[in-house]
Amino acid sequence: MSTQSQTFVKGAFFMALAGLISKFLGVIYAVPLYNMIGSYGMGLYQIAYPWYLTMLTIATAGFPLALSKAVAERVAVADYDGADRIFGLSLRLMTFTGITAFLILFFGAPLFAAMAGNSEASLAIRALSIAILVVPLLAAFRGYLQGHQNMGWSGTSQVIEQLVRVIVILSGTYLVLKAGYGVAYGAAAATFGGAVGAIASLLIVVYFAFKMRKQLQHKMTGQNRIDVWPILKKLVSYAIPISLAGLVLPIAQQVDTNTVVNLLKWSGVTREAATEAFGILTNDGYRLIQLPVSFATAIGYSLLPAVSEAIALKNQSLVHDRVTISFRLISLLILPSTAVMVVLAAPIDLMLFGHTNGARVIQIVSFMGIFMSFELITTFMLQGIGQMYLPVRNMLIGTGCKLILNLLFIPFLGITGAAISASLAYAVSSWLNVRSVFRLTGVRLEWALMLTRPLTASVLFGGFIWGSYALLHRFLSHMFASPRLLVTLELMIVLLVGGIFYVIVTLLIGSVSKTEISYIPKIGGRLARLLERWPRLIKS
Numbered sequence: 001m002s003t004q005s006q007t008f009v010k011g012a013f014f015m016a017l018a019g020l021i022s023k024f025l026g027v028i029y030a031v032p033l034y035n036m037i038g039s040y041g042m043g044l045y046q047i048a049y050p051w052y053l054t055m056l057t058i059a060t061a062g063f064p065l066a067l068s069k070a071v072a073e074r075v076a077v078a079d080y081d082g083a084d085r086i087f088g089l090s091l092r093l094m095t096f097t098g099i100t101a102f103l104i105l106f107f108g109a110p111l112f113a114a115m116a117g118n119s120e121a122s123l124a125i126r127a128l129s130i131a132i133l134v135v136p137l138l139a140a141f142r143g144y145l146q147g148h149q150n151m152g153w154s155g156t157s158q159v160i161e162q163l164v165r166v167i168v169i170l171s172g173t174y175l176v177l178k179a180g181y182g183v184a185y186g187a188a189a190a191t192f193g194g195a196v197g198a199i200a201s202l203l204i205v206v207y208f209a210f211k212m213r214k215q216l217q218h219k220m221t222g223q224n225r226i227d228v229w230p231i232l233k234k235l236v237s238y239a240i241p242i243s244l245a246g247l248v249l250p251i252a253q254q255v256d257t258n259t260v261v262n263l264l265k266w267s268g269v270t271r272e273a274a275t276e277a278f279g280i281l282t283n284d285g286y287r288l289i290q291l292p293v294s295f296a297t298a299i300g301y302s303l304l305p306a307v308s309e310a311i312a313l314k315n316q317s318l319v320h321d322r323v324t325i326s327f328r329l330i331s332l333l334i335l336p337s338t339a340v341m342v343v344l345a346a347p348i349d350l351m352l353f354g355h356t357n358g359a360r361v362i363q364i365v366s367f368m369g370i371f372m373s374f375e376l377i378t379t380f381m382l383q384g385i386g387q388m389y390l391p392v393r394n395m396l397i398g399t400g401c402k403l404i405l406n407l408l409f410i411p412f413l414g415i416t417g418a419a420i421s422a423s424l425a426y427a428v429s430s431w432l433n434v435r436s437v438f439r440l441t442g443v444r445l446e447w448a449l450m451l452t453r454p455l456t457a458s459v460l461f462g463g464f465i466w467g468s469y470a471l472l473h474r475f476l477s478h479m480f481a482s483p484r485l486l487v488t489l490e491l492m493i494v495l496l497v498g499g500i501f502y503v504i505v506t507l508l509i510g511s512v513s514k515t516e517i518s519y520i521p522k523i524g525g526r527l528a529r530l531l532e533r534w535p536r537l538i539k540s
Contacts (some may be wrong), residue, residue, distance in 0.1 A: 041279070041280075044275065047116045056136070068143040252395075351484060375395065
């Protein structure tokens with residue numbers, strides 16, 4: 001593996017770690033929040049977010065990723081003045097679009113809530129709209145940092161944003177409910193946490209960005225003043241397809257937001273029961289898969305500027321290297337995560353939310369997590385090599401399939417039907433994307449390394465944790481009066497032992513080499529030296 005690829009892996013590692021911590025906090029806070037506002041309140045909370053994401057995607061218009069791509073290309077040829085100029089223009093654009101999107105979402109909240117089937121969600125939508133004033137600016141700063149491949153700083157801001165957000169969500173919701181306001185106001189207080197978290201994160205990235213600019217000051221001439229309009233034209237040419245690609249996910253979420261509750265009501269379910277069912281689908285199911293999918297998002301954010309840099313350098317070997325590394329990383333991370341959710345769905349649901357009503361949904365959408373991860377990573381690949389509109393088309397095809405399948409399945413299968421349709425829709429779009437990557441890049445992956453060996457390790461891992469959990473439950477079930485406390489302890493033990501088992505099996509079947517392990521930041525070298533004691537365990 002080359003030094004450049006090693007740098008990419010480190011960037012992906014930091015982004016993945018930050019994404020994992022952020023998503024972990026996102027899952028954990030949902031537990032006390034659910035206990036405070038219940039499935040109905042979570043339904044109102046989840047109705048607000050797709051509208052927010054839709055407007056946010058329109059507001060940012062793909063400029064943050066376009067910015068990271070454009071900055072990476074300038075940095076690759078040592079044009080630091082040009083990179084700085086591009087960033088300044090993007091910052092002004094994000095300010096204007098953020099204000100416009102806020103006004104639309106705030107004043108349109110009653111209409112958006114009514115379209116989703118529950119007018120009480122308008123409070124949560126309005127509370128969340130305030131975040132749109134801040135997040136576009138935050139995204140622009142992150143795009144600038146990522147364009148310079150400073151993934152650690154960008155990742156740190158993500159963790160701080162989520163940490164502050166969680167604190168505000170839980171404390172704000174508690175105080176609102178304690179003051180005697182209803183669940184709708186509690187859900188609004190929860191969504192307002194997004195704005196406060198974004199403000200905290202913005203302060204961090206502003207500090208990091210100016211610190212980096214100071215470090216690069218000696219490389220800037222101050223004379224390379226490139227024209228504004230060519231910059232704008234280039235950013236728009238990048239941003240439009242990226243924006244359309246980013247808009248597909250909120251549109252897919254809007255399909256659920258505007259069909260699940262309405263279709264359940266049409267089939268005879270009350271508004272409250274339909275909203276509760278939507279809360280289980282989005283909170284118990286969709287929220288949990290965001291944890292493993294965060295790996296794909298993190299790797300993708302590192303991949304796009306990295307591939308753009310390789311293209312700018314006309315280094316086809318480096319493009320091939322980074323594409324194959326990304327596929328392997330996704331397989332090694334997402335497949336065992338899916339095994340956990342399929343095998344341990346019921347105890348996970350009981351531990352987190354105090355019931356097992358969402359267990360079947362969790363099992364089904366865990367496969368959606370695999371397809372979503374491959375769709376995300378291949379979208380970044382295709383955009384990195386200049387195929388900007390192809391993944392958009394593929395995702396729109398998948399979204400169309402989702403709408404049709406929702407109409408067919410939900411009236412008969414309820415939220416289980418919504419989970420099935422989502423998984424099948426992502427299977428279609430991810431397959432189209434993967435096929436396009438192979439066809440256009442000429443990459444020929446080693447299927448044993450990318451899929452067969454990680455899948456084998458994951459199946460063995462799934463069988464191991466299933467058997468371990470069954471034995472442990474038989475031994476401990478009579479020792480605890482609280483089922484929730486019981487499954488929490490069992491899951492901690494099983495996942496810890498199972499994780500060690502997965503690492504050993506992965507090494508034994510040759511899915512990862514000692515050299516690749518040495519590239520893990522901070523601890524890779526020590527791990528590689530430790531493995532040298534067992535030369536038969538791992539290849540060099």
